[in-house]
Amino acid sequence: MNDKRKRVVIVTGASSGLGNACATHLAKKGFVVYGTSRRPDEKNRRADEFFELVRMDATDDDSVTSVVDYVLAKDGRIDALLCCAGIGIAGAVEEVPIVEAARQMDVNFLGVARAVRAVLPSMRVNGGTVLVLGSMAGLVGVPFQAYYAASKFALEGFVDSLRMEVGGAVRVALIEPGDFRTGFTAAREVFGLAEGGPYSEAGRRAIGGMERSEREGSDPVIVARLALKLLDARRLRARYSVGPWGQRLAMALRRALPRRIFELILMAYYGVPARNGASK
Ligand SMILES: NC(=O)c1ccc[n+]([C@@H]2O[C@H](COP(=O)([O-])OP(=O)(O)OC[C@H]3O[C@@H](n4cnc5c(N)ncnc54)[C@H](OP(=O)(O)O)[C@@H]3O)[C@@H](O)[C@H]2O)c1
Numbered sequence: 010m011n012d013k014r015k016r017v018v019i020v021t022g023a024s025s026g027l028g029n030a031c032a033t034h035l036a037k038k039g040f041v042v043y044g045t046s047r048r049p050d051e052k053n054r055r056a057d058e059f060f061e062l063v064r065m066d067a068t069d070d071d072s073v074t075s076v077v078d079y080v081l082a083k084d085g086r087i088d089a090l091l092c093c094a095g096i097g098i099a100g101a102v103e104e105v106p107i108v109e110a111a112r113q114m115d116v117n118f119l120g121v122a123r124a125v126r127a128v129l130p131s132m133r134v135n136g137g138t139v140l141v142l143g144s145m146a147g148l149v150g151v152p153f154q155a156y157y158a159a160s161k162f163a164l165e166g167f168v169d170s171l172r173m174e175v176g177g178a179v180r181v182a183l184i185e186p187g188d189f190r191t192g193f194t195a196a197r198e199v200f201g202l203a204e205g206g207p208y209s210e211a212g213r214r215a216i217g218g219m220e221r222s223e224r225e226g227s228d229p230v231i232v233a234r235l236a237l238k239l240l241d242a243r244r245l246r247a248r249y250s251v252g253p254w255g256q257r258l259a260m261a262l263r264r265a266l267p268r269r270i271f272e273l274i275l276m277a278y279y280g281v282p283a284r285n286g287a288s289k
Pocket residue numbers: 021022023024025026027028029045046047048049052065066067068093094095096116117120142143144145185186187188189190191192193194196223226
């Protein structure tokens with residue numbers, strides 16, 4: 010049993026990147042943190058200095074509920090859930106196998122739904138905060154990341170609906186990061202784009218551009234500081250965009266510009282030719 014005065018938080022996807030930064034920062038600030046990973050024994054031993062890393066696969070109902078049961082058995086309550094677990098699947102809509110598209114949705118969207126469903130029974134009674142990591146790709150589609158973008162667009166609607174269902178008892182917000190330097194870039198799985206194929210040139214250029222932008226992206230501790238600020242805040246807005254200033258500006262501009270103009274700017278940014286993307 011941990012110190013009863015400390016707030017208890019579960020951070021999914023805490024073995025790497027944004028989840029690891031959040032779990033470490035919150036633990037250092039006095040939270041009792043349970044981080045999750047599919048392979049807690051193999052990854053990031055550094056994490057153990059600050060928080061307990063427990064096994065959880067976001068695609069497995071029992072795995073998710075058993076983490077929540079474990080924390081409730083140890084501490085009697087869960088004050089906050091941070092959903093950071095996620096994967097990136099890239100490639101052309103036409104070429105990414107549907108089974109992989111389904112896996113993308115299963116981890117990024119249903120994985121969040123599983124965790125939220127599991128904590129709600131106790132949070133509805135005791136109160137609590139749910140912070141979900143969406144993405145700026147949940148606000149604008151990104152070429153050759155359609156299934157990733159779809160999983161993040163799904164979270165936008167999910168969080169809006171959830172806020173209205175449980176708003177009296179549970180605070181809910183979506184964090185929409187731009188590009189951050191994390192393990193996400195190396196872990197991204199690319200399908201299709203075979204040499205000489207219709208999407209090869211544009212797809213590889215777009216994904217190369219994304220990877221460069223992520224490697225030069227913001228420091229994950231910025232998301233961790235935001236998460237702490239939100240956990241301490243009296244009121245939460247529905248959404249918080251965070252990341253490189255140019256990307257935050259672009260998100261603001263997208264409302265002002267005609268959709269086609271914004272689309273052309275985005276295509277130019279990712280090096281996708283204006284004539285519908287596909288190469289010969
Ligand atoms: N980095 C960015 O630029 C960026 C931008 C916008 C949004 N985001 C979002 O931020 C979140 C965190 O991404 P990140 O950049 O920190 O990526 P990351 O460094 O690759 O970390 C991803 C985390 O998710 C966990 N994970 C992956 N598949 C899982 C599964 N099936 N079940 C449970 N956990 C799983 C991984 O843990 P194990 O492998 O140990 O299980 C890892 O801890 C994601 O939702 C991502 O979409 C990131």
